[in-house]
Amino acid sequence: MDVKTKYKAKKIKAVFFDIDDTLRIKDTGYMPQSITKVFKSLKERGILTGIASGRAIYGVVSEIRDLEPDYFITINGTYVVDRKGNEVANLPLDKEVLKELVAWCQAIGIDYGFAGKDKPVVSARKALIDDAMVPVYGHLDVEPDFHLANAVYHMWTFAENNSELVLPEHLAEQVRLVPWHVHSSDTVKLGISKASGLDHVLEKEGLKPENVLFFGDGPNDMEMFDHVGLKVAMGNAVPELKEKADYVTGKVEEDGILHALEELGLVEKEMHFPQLDLDNVEGPVATIKTNQGDLVVKLFPEQAPKTVANFVGLAKDGYYDGIIFHRIIKDFMIQGGDPTGTGMGGESIYGQSFEDEFSEELYNLRGALSMANAGPNTNGSQFFIVQNVNFPYSAKELSRGGWPEAIAEHYAEHGGTPHLDRRHTVFGQLVDQDSYDILDKIAAVETGIQDKPVEDVVIETIEVVD
Numbered sequence: 001m002d003v004k005t006k007y008k009a010k011k012i013k014a015v016f017f018d019i020d021d022t023l024r025i026k027d028t029g030y031m032p033q034s035i036t037k038v039f040k041s042l043k044e045r046g047i048l049t050g051i052a053s054g055r056a057i058y059g060v061v062s063e064i065r066d067l068e069p070d071y072f073i074t075i076n077g078t079y080v081v082d083r084k085g086n087e088v089a090n091l092p093l094d095k096e097v098l099k100e101l102v103a104w105c106q107a108i109g110i111d112y113g114f115a116g117k118d119k120p121v122v123s124a125r126k127a128l129i130d131d132a133m134v135p136v137y138g139h140l141d142v143e144p145d146f147h148l149a150n151a152v153y154h155m156w157t158f159a160e161n162n163s164e165l166v167l168p169e170h171l172a173e174q175v176r177l178v179p180w181h182v183h184s185s186d187t188v189k190l191g192i193s194k195a196s197g198l199d200h201v202l203e204k205e206g207l208k209p210e211n212v213l214f215f216g217d218g219p220n221d222m223e224m225f226d227h228v229g230l231k232v233a234m235g236n237a238v239p240e241l242k243e244k245a246d247y248v249t250g251k252v253e254e255d256g257i258l259h260a261l262e263e264l265g266l267v268e269k270e271m272h273f274p275q276l277d278l279d280n281v282e283g284p285v286a287t288i289k290t291n292q293g294d295l296v297v298k299l300f301p302e303q304a305p306k307t308v309a310n311f312v313g314l315a316k317d318g319y320y321d322g323i324i325f326h327r328i329i330k331d332f333m334i335q336g337g338d339p340t341g342t343g344m345g346g347e348s349i350y351g352q353s354f355e356d357e358f359s360e361e362l363y364n365l366r367g368a369l370s371m372a373n374a375g376p377n378t379n380g381s382q383f384f385i386v387q388n389v390n391f392p393y394s395a396k397e398l399s400r401g402g403w404p405e406a407i408a409e410h411y412a413e414h415g416g417t418p419h420l421d422r423r424h425t426v427f428g429q430l431v432d433q434d435s436y437d438i439l440d441k442i443a444a445v446e447t448g449i450q451d452k453p454v455e456d457v458v459i460e461t462i463e464v465v466d
Helices: 003-009 034-044 095-108 127-137 194-205 219-227 239-244 256-264 305-316 395-400 405-414 433-443
Strands: 014-017 048-052 071-074 079-082 087-090 111-116 120-122 152-158 175-181 184-189 212-216 230-233 285-290 293-299 327-329 333-336 368-371 383-386 426-430 459-465
Touching (some): 034 048, 095 111, 095 152, 127 152, 293 433, 426 433
Antiparallel strands (some): 071 079, 175 184
16 A cells, blocks of 8 residues: 555545445345444544445345444435434435436336335336345335336336446436446436535535545446545456555455555554464464474464465475574574575575565564574575573563564563564464473574584474475
């Protein structure tokens, strides 16, 4: 995410969401649990929340209502209410236009439907209509003349060739077709959209479009993307929406909304520290067999995928077999992985140096497996294991310096080398006391010039269980 996008986020005072394939998957009804956290977190920060949908209020499913958004912009901006149900905008289609639309549909032989204030209806019961409408509103009543006695906020067209429909000129001067399904389009009054519905909310709240972030995925989100200050497209969004987006996030099922808001700094990032919860972390386990004993390490491919792949690839190729720990400093670390034994050699599986993978979830705690380097992005084959147990700082001092509280406490209690954080890629952690005993045993060996052991400490092999 670029600096300009993060700067825009500082102005955000309201976040609005499309529903279908943004907050939830339309076809299955799946909504990730993270959405509840999103709404709760935004409200705690005093940020307004809202729904902006082509759906009518009666089509907003209970799990969305339970989020208690501050505003509902519904039926493509024609009907807007606040959380208590108070009307903010009520803009039905003109009755004469409705009559002309119905006459046009009947003349070209297609079916239609109406979104009323309190219910939706259709002109016929057919499989093609049900395919579009049932996932949104269920089975609808058949009332082809509904518009004669009721307010209608938009119409639907239903046709096999829906994408090819073209309004006659006299209607195109008053309404437009907005496709939302392969067999259906919303028929919306010109000048009316989710964006115009949003303007009613902004006027009431004394806000500007630049104060709004909007999440969307489909063609009927275009006007909102052109209007608001910050726009995020879902990973499953249509290509033309992604092109307009300030940021493209993950799909619904990938917690795309939570991820984007965390990156924007609008929701506090939920941190997981795998080094503090090894029993519940999935990942390869490497056993570094040495002539002093075994060091068993859990690896973290989720946080450092390229680094773990490098280490595992080299280990399985036998690259580390017979290599020594060439540099050992008690109360600091043990370093190996250089086939020359000098600290000047080694090559990655990529054939060249590769970039650092710093994670906010991994730290150079005692027992951490980290990459040795000669500066930024110079990783090869060399690694070290942090051994330091004599820690000079308090947890409070580290927390003031920006380290997460849980990590600061672990450092203070168990040791480590926090001055190496964000300088060396952490990608594993010792898993048991036996391994720590071997680590301390190796760290205590006699060393000579350049901290090289007097008697070789040899890596016999590294076995990896995926």
